[in-house]
Amino acid sequence: MKVAQLATRYPPGPGGVERHVAELTSHLAALGHTVDVFASELYREFPREPLPASVPREERTGFGTVRRLPVWSLPGEAHYTFFRGLGRALAREAPEIVHAHTYGTHQVTVASRLQRERGIPFVVTAHFHPIWSIEGGWWRRRLRGFYDAVLAGGILRGAARLIVQTREEERLVRELRIPLPPVAIVPPGYAPLPPPPADGPTFARTYGLDGPYLLFVGRLASNKGLVELVDAFAPLSRRAPDATLVLVGADGGMAGRVDARARQRGIAGRVRRIGYLADERLLASAYRDARAVVLPSEYEAFGLVLLEALAQGTPVVASRVGGIPEIVEDGRTGLLVPPRSPEALARALERMWDEPALGRRLGAAGRQEVVPRYSWSAVATEVDRIYREVRDR
Numbered sequence: 001m002k003v004a005q006l007a008t009r010y011p012p013g014p015g016g017v018e019r020h021v022a023e024l025t026s027h028l029a030a031l032g033h034t035v036d037v038f039a040s041e042l043y044r045e046f047p048r049e050p051l052p053a054s055v056p057r058e059e060r061t062g063f064g065t066v067r068r069l070p071v072w073s074l075p076g077e078a079h080y081t082f083f084r085g086l087g088r089a090l091a092r093e094a095p096e097i098v099h100a101h102t103y104g105t106h107q108v109t110v111a112s113r114l115q116r117e118r119g120i121p122f123v124v125t126a127h128f129h130p131i132w133s134i135e136g137g138w139w140r141r142r143l144r145g146f147y148d149a150v151l152a153g154g155i156l157r158g159a160a161r162l163i164v165q166t167r168e169e170e171r172l173v174r175e176l177r178i179p180l181p182p183v184a185i186v187p188p189g190y191a192p193l194p195p196p197p198a199d200g201p202t203f204a205r206t207y208g209l210d211g212p213y214l215l216f217v218g219r220l221a222s223n224k225g226l227v228e229l230v231d232a233f234a235p236l237s238r239r240a241p242d243a244t245l246v247l248v249g250a251d252g253g254m255a256g257r258v259d260a261r262a263r264q265r266g267i268a269g270r271v272r273r274i275g276y277l278a279d280e281r282l283l284a285s286a287y288r289d290a291r292a293v294v295l296p297s298e299y300e301a302f303g304l305v306l307l308e309a310l311a312q313g314t315p316v317v318a319s320r321v322g323g324i325p326e327i328v329e330d331g332r333t334g335l336l337v338p339p340r341s342p343e344a345l346a347r348a349l350e351r352m353w354d355e356p357a358l359g360r361r362l363g364a365a366g367r368q369e370v371v372p373r374y375s376w377s378a379v380a381t382e383v384d385r386i387y388r389e390v391r392d393r
Contacts, residue, residue, distance in 0.1 A: 001033050004097070005021055005101070036095065037066040040069060040083060047251075076137075086107065099125065103129075103173070104147050122159055123387070127301055160393075163183075164183060166302065189374050189378065203285035214294055217248045217283070221253065224252075224295075225339060227254075227257060231342035249275070294317045311371045313363040
């Protein structure tokens with residue numbers, strides 16, 4: 001079957017949705033599909049940054065063609081991205097089915113229009129964030145409110161399927177009270193990182209970390225709870241002078257605020273921002289050697305970094321939001337805390353720091369019980385089944 005995958009960004013652009021689309025694409029190709037990917041030429045949306053010129057805007061792969069199209073965007077924090085020529089490119093390729101990723105984006109609108117005009121069916125994977133958790137300022141939330149109230153129902157009504165990753169995500173989408181197509185729950189898979197270096201530089205040695213550290217992995221974005229994380233780390237840093245808070249991920253607009261909060265708390269030298277880490281062996285080393293991995297987000301549709309941490313046997317501390325409680329069982333495979341609560345987060349971090357046996361038990365349980373449940377081959381098999389149902393109906 002000839003399939004078109006539509007996403008705002010695609011690797012080497014970093015992010016969970018980007019990796020999701022890449023893994024799904026390669027596993028669908030292994031099932032015999034021809035998959036063309038249509039994404040933007042952006043490395044990140046806000047602050048806006050294009051991919052370097054060395055990344056080809058069109059390239060043939062083992063599964064199809066990846067096209068990185070030019071875009072334009074609303075200014076400032078609104079940063080809503082519009083593709084240039086996406087509809088024409090899709091019409092030329094004439095896929096049998098279009099799979100658009102991320103609720104509320106322009107590519108979903110284009111897929112809907114293509115279905116009306118040419119009868120090409122489309123499915124949507126929501127990667128849904130409720131309005132209160134999306135990145136950006138007041139104008140972006142106003143735009144999203146308009147989309148939810150006026151546009152979303154007409155766009156999604158034409159979809160053949162809406163795919164969500166968790167039961168909680170489905171509940172939040174249904175709270176919009178808009179017409180929906182049939183909904184399928186398909187959790188994402190876990191792609192194992194390569195093993196940490198057996199010899200040579202570890203993550204800690206590479207970045208000059210002399211003592212134990214807590215680790216955050218993800219874009220430094222407004223919905224990740226990073227200011228609260230700095231606040232929660234401050235009391236632990238006073239008790240444990242060798243502790244460091246390490247943030248791995250590209251700046252999504254929050255780096256300045258994180259730095260300012262660390263200075264305000266008097267711990268600027270104890271908070272390290274590494275930036276995006278492309279070397280996956282070093283990333284695996286970062287997970288393996290961390291005292292704990294922390295994900296204090298206001299909302300996460302899933303939280304793939306938690307699986308990456310647990311796969312290394314490293315315990316996790318995360319917010320009790322979105323799909324996270326469907327992955328992590330509090331007290332058994334990790335510790336869960338309320339979002340936006342530096343006090344509760346601080347207590348969990350100190351407990352993890354003071355009780356290493358607890359951390360080892362939680363990490364081991366997560367590695368043995370949680371990680372094996374998530375397989376990209378199983379995801380691709382289920383999505384393939386959905387495609388065939390849609391095509392043959």
